[in-house]
Amino acid sequence: MSRAWLRVSAVLAAACLLFASLSVTAPKRAAALEPFTGYLMAHFTGESANGEQIYLAHSDDGLRWTDLNNGQLVLRSTVGTRGVRDPALVRSPAGDRYWIVATDLRIASGTSWSDAANRGSTSLVVWESRDLVNWSAPWLINVAGGIPGAGNAWAPEAVHNPATGDYVLYWATNSARNGVTKHRIWYVRTGDFRTFTAPQLYIERGGTQGLIDTQIIEVPTSVGGYRYYRASADGHITIEAADSILGSWTTLGNLSHMGISNGTGGGNVVEGPMWAQFNGRNEWALWLDQFATGRGYMPITSTNLGSTQNFRTRTDYGMGGNRKRHGSILNLTAAEEGRVLGRWGAAVPINRIQSYNFQDRYVRHADLDVRIDANVSPAQDAQFRLVPGLANSSGHVSFASVNFPGYYLRHYGFDFVLAPDDGTATFAADATFRQVPGLATTSWASFQSYNYPDRYVRHYDYLLRLDPITDAQGRADATFRVTS
Known part of the structure; x- marks a missing residue:
């Protein structure tokens, strides 16, 4: 040069x-x-x-x-x-x-x-x-x-x-x-x-x-x-x-x-x-x-x-x-x-999500997979805060992890994982649910998908999934109680 x-x-x-x-x-x-x-x-x-x-x-x-x-x-x-x-x-x-x-x-x-x-x-x-x-x-x-x-x-x-x-x-x-x-x-x-x-x-x-x-x-x-x-x-x-x-x-x-x-x-x-x-x-x-x-x-x-x-x-x-x-x-x-x-700043309560038909089991994350288990250890793996829905804060909720802040329950391929919010609209929609009266009993709750409203959160073989609900077994599997 x-x-x-x-x-x-x-x-x-x-x-x-x-x-x-x-x-x-x-x-x-x-x-x-x-x-x-x-x-x-x-x-x-x-x-x-x-x-x-x-x-x-x-x-x-x-x-x-x-x-x-x-x-x-x-x-x-x-x-x-x-x-x-x-x-x-x-x-x-x-x-x-x-x-x-x-x-x-x-x-x-x-x-x-x-x-x-x-x-x-x-x-x-x-x-x-x-x-x-x-x-x-x-x-x-x-x-x-x-x-x-x-x-x-x-x-x-x-x-x-x-x-x-x-x-x-x-x-x-x-x-x-x-x-x-x-x-x-x-x-x-x-x-x-x-x-x-x-x-x-x-x-x-x-x-x-x-x-x-x-x-x-x-x-x-x-x-x-x-x-x-x-x-x-x-x-x-x-x-x-x-x-x-x-x-x-x-x-x-x-x-x-x-x-x-x-x-x-x-x-x-x-x-x-x-x-x-x-x-x-x-x-x-x-x-x-x-x-x-x-x-x-x-x-x-x-x-x-x-x-x-x-x-x-x-x-x-x-x-x-x-x-x-x-x-x-x-x-x-x-x-x-x-x-x-x-x-x-707000003191959002910490909750557990109890299964209706296996009442000794609670929704928990384990290695970022999501299932229902009894005797969860550490206890924080089964603790969530129900915060306003990421995609729709009106009448909808998202499940925020207690021990993995910034991580939420989301469906991915209709399977559930615990994942960090990546800021995308897709993530927000996948992590948002409408809390409705329980499909098996109205005194409990069920959670309807925001972006797939024909599907609900349910457990199948103890693993959490997002499925259409068509029978009594499905209604029981898709019913939960929000408890302390």
């Missing part, structure tokens, strides 16, 4: 990048959204069987939290290690798109911490939504794959960067550099959380001191003298400040004067710093996970982040029923809050 052509190509590439940057920065900043009225926290709960998944909690005041979805997980990872930790909630500047980015790690599967740190996943798990309630299937992005000797990719966070019109996505990777193996913070730039630039070193502490958890909050009014503040777990909880995300950062201090550290300073040993601004006022909370004692998150608050001496401890807070481990908080507009509470 000639040098002249190389110069022309470079000019064209620069022009394309400039155009892309202008296109991305066109949406308004998040600060210009409607006033915030509530708060949403995404978190995991620990190393239990279902603990390393996505849970949500809501708060009216930013201090007292209520578990959503009846305390059950909201999103389950089906990729990578099939477990997630450290979820970060990200909103686009225009408020029209959201992402959850999380660590691809499941200690509950028997993975040791040494294996996870040195031979773990170098990918992150991502979900995307346009309304905060309907989420895509998860996908993996191998952000640390380009780091020589990378052992993992942990504790991701992302912040929109107005200087470049995209997002700075950063995380911790354990790898060797200059003869020292430890965790450092790396970053990439991305506009869609699918494609990204090559990883670059972002934060490194001196000597052998590693760093895993760090989170940035933007203060557009620059209270305290800076636009961005960063809290990092690096032996202490170090607070830094800057006027640009990828510029130079100034160290403001740490929390040792409050008896709080990440281990180096002793005292109350914490991790997972999590920022949130209180709605409608210049006051901020820095939540810290008291993992060493198992007491969970505690907040310290400040009205001026320009000095660590301004933080104060709080006792007027409540964390709800679930233990909350390293996550993030998103301030919600009234519209966002209404959607979130409408989907997960």
Whole structure:
């Protein structure tokens, strides 16, 4: 290729990048959204069987939290290690798109911490939504794959960067550099959380001191003298400040004067710093996970982040029923809050579906197949929430799994399976039924298919099917009782 052509190509590439940057920065900043009225926290709960998944909690005041979805997980990872930790909630500047980015790690599967740190996943798990309630299937992005000797990719966070019109996505990777193996913070730039630039070193502490958890909050009014503040777990909880995300950062201090550290300073040993601004006022909370004692998150608050001496401890807070481990908080507009509470805030009862002619048996899923069984174990396999029908919410229901949130009973080839909602109209129709008086006795119930109204849910040889009902045996097999 000639040098002249190389110069022309470079000019064209620069022009394309400039155009892309202008296109991305066109949406308004998040600060210009409607006033915030509530708060949403995404978190995991620990190393239990279902603990390393996505849970949500809501708060009216930013201090007292209520578990959503009846305390059950909201999103389950089906990729990578099939477990997630450290979820970060990200909103686009225009408020029209959201992402959850999380660590691809499941200690509950028997993975040791040494294996996870040195031979773990170098990918992150991502979900995307346009309304905060309907989420895509998860996908993996191998952000640390380009780091020589990378052992993992942990504790991701992302912040929109107005200087470049995209997002700075950063995380911790354990790898060797200059003869020292430890965790450092790396970053990439991305506009869609699918494609990204090559990883670059972002934060490194001196000597052998590693760093895993760090989170940035933007203060557009620059209270305290800076636009961005960063809290990092690096032996202490170090607070830094800057006027640009990828510029130079100034160290403001740490929390040792409050008896709080990440281990180096002793005292109350914490991790997972999590920022949130209180709605409608210049006051901020820095939540810290008291993992060493198992007491969970505690907040310290400040009205001026320009000095660590301004933080104060709080006792007027409540964390709800679930233990909350390293996550993030998103301030919600009234519209966002209404959607979130409408989907997960109501206490929808948990039910079992009892067979009429085999009354010791209940509808259950087993390896995603659906049947009727007695003595179901685990009990949650036979527990469902009857939610408004996915295809028709008027007089119709869908059966939402309790222990596989986002999964519903649906017919497929007139057989029944438990499957994740893929967002298609076909899935919604296959998972929607009209509850009618029982075909065998009107004091019980039968369930008529939405898209095949001549067919009903029935069991045959203990397996659930969708069939036309033409005789007394069929009417008995298609009759059920919704019970607790």
